[in-house]
Amino acid sequence: MTKKQGTILVIDDDEGVLHTARMILKKHFSEVSTFTSPHNLPVFLKNNQADVIILDMNFSRGVTSGHEGLEWLRKIKKIDPNLHVLVNTAYGDIDIAVEAMKAGAVDFLTKPWEKEKLLSTVLSIFELSKSKKELNQLRNKTKLLNQDLHRQFNDIIGQSKAMQDIFNAIEKIAETEANVLILGENGTGKELVARAIHQRSNRKKDSFIKVDLGAITESLFSSELFGHSKGAFTDARESRAGRFEIASGGSLFLDEIGNISANMQAKLLTVLQQREIVRVGSNKPIPIDIRLICATNRDIYKMVAQNTFRQDLLYRVNTVEINLPSLRERKEDIPLIANHYLEIYRVKYQKGPLQISQNTLDKLINYHWPGNIRELQHAIERAVIMSNGHKLLPSDFLLKNTGPQSSKNLPETLNIELLEKNAIETAIAxxxxxxxxxxxxxxxxxxxxxxxxRRYGISV
Structure with missing residues (x-):
């Protein structure tokens, strides 16, 4: 019998009761903790999570009023209002049980209790606790997703001509059902663009499901994307829907599509052509209705030319294509982005007023940013953490000469006339x-x- 992964806490001054509870419950739950005194409760609850607490109502010798239990019940609910408490009362002491329920207890047992009654009651409360936790997680997730989806380009920052073209493209594409392929280097914001498209689409009330194809092994590809039936393989203890099925009605974002193997490409192409999936271990086709958005940082057309990416799959996924510019291609946006993250991390790390000096901005603008916006974000965060004054200085930024571009020892300018002038002056010297x-x-x-x-005003 598989034990339920949860913690049951039993508090009773009778060692015999605790022993019996351990014997009964240990067979069904992964953790059963017992205390003879409730005074250990605050420390325990601070460091541990309890799914069900079984609380006696009296702890002092000769006391039978139940007031001690009620007081500790109120303390427990103050520590965590969501904790599920089952109280132990003396036989027939209904008044105390009613008071306990009013104070927040989920249920009560009368002592001495029967084994079957204890187990069935604890199991029911455990399942209730588990369901409420899952519901809270779902509510929090939904709230977070709704906040993300209703931002108006707040996370896609830019005033450059290149970014205005991207914003215009998003607005035009969003209301269509066209499949979209987003191309761009790492850290350019491909996922943000995908979310913005979904946010403005007719599917915005349904789910936006992201799949990082670069992180899925070939053996798990079909199960993760198309789902599986119970018993389809060793660990398939229950049937599970795949990402296509979950996203049906909404948008499916396949990130790093350029990383999948030829076999995975063939499976994906079949699903996109037939608009239906078949779970692993099943023969039943399930229709899907998704808006497909894909992204990659790889040169997908070069891969097609090299026969490492199927041309017919490329045609399926790129009805419309968006090419995101690198940060070095829109350097005029760097001050805007830098100040955006400065404010975020200044608040996060409780710093006072902070500015970026002009010398620092010049340094940031002249850096080539191989990691694009993600690298700039991390650089700002580190600088804010390490800063001591009211301005971020060039010395606060440790910009390493990494990546293929830095190895070429890039000049400070790429202006042809300035390069020619410098070359002439260097040759004469x-x-x-x-x-x-x-x-x-x-x-x-x-x-x-x-x-x-004479043209450049150079004299010997």
Missing amino acids: LAEGNLTKASEELGIGRTTLYRKM
């Missing part, structure tokens, strides 16, 4: 003013060198 040697080093004629020197 290395040639110690000998213009013939300088022109040879530059690979241009001496006359051309003179003309360019």
Whole structure:
């Protein structure tokens, strides 16, 4: 018999009662704790979670009024109003039982109790406790999702021309049923764009389900996406719906679609063509109704050319395509994004007024950000944590020269005329003013060198 994963706490001054309770309940629950005194309760509840508490009503010798139990019941409910308490009363002491129920007890038992009665009552209260916890989690999750879905581009920050084009595309695409493929480097905000599309679609009242395909192994792919029937494999103890089925009526976001194998691509293509799934271990087709949004940071067209991604699957997923610019392609948005995260982390870490100095902004703008917005966000968070004054200084940012671009030792500017001017000045300096040697080093004629020197105001 599989034990239920939960903690039952029994408090009674009678060691015989505690022993009997342990004997009965230990066979059915993973944890059974017992105390002879309720004075240990506050510390226990601070460090542990109890699913059901069985509380005696009297603890002092000769006392039978039940007032001690009522007082401890009120303390328990004050510590955590959601705790489920079952009280023990003397036989026929209905008045105390009624008071206990009014004070927040879920049920009561009269002593001496029968084994079957104790077990059935505790099991019922345990299931009630479990259901209420799941309901609260669901409510919290729904509340959080609704908050996310009703933000007006608040998390997609940008005033650049590139981002205005993205916002316009989202507005146009959202109300259609077209499949969308979002392309962009890591950290550019692909999931935020997917959520924004769902938020503005006709499916916004239904679920938005995200699947990170890069984190799903091939052996679990079918089970995770299409579901499975009870007994389909060793650990399939019950039937479970897959992500396609759960998302039906809403939007399904398949992140990192470029990471799946040829076999997984074939299975996905079949489902998208037939608009139905079959759970693992079943032969029954289940219709699905989803808005598909996919994303990848890989060069999907290069993969098609190399035969590592199916062209017919690409046609299925990219009715409309959105290409997110990297942060270095919209550097004018960096001050806006940096100040957005500055305010978030200033409040989170209880810092006073904080600003970003102009020198710091210049440093952030000139950095190439291989990790894009995600890297900038983490850099701001660290700087806020480590800052001592009222301004974030360049020294607060440890921007490492990592990634393929930094290894090329990028110049501070990519302006062609400035690069040419710097090259001429460097060549003349290395040639110690000998213009013939300088022109040879530059690979241009001496006359051309003179003309360019006059153009850029360079003198020897």
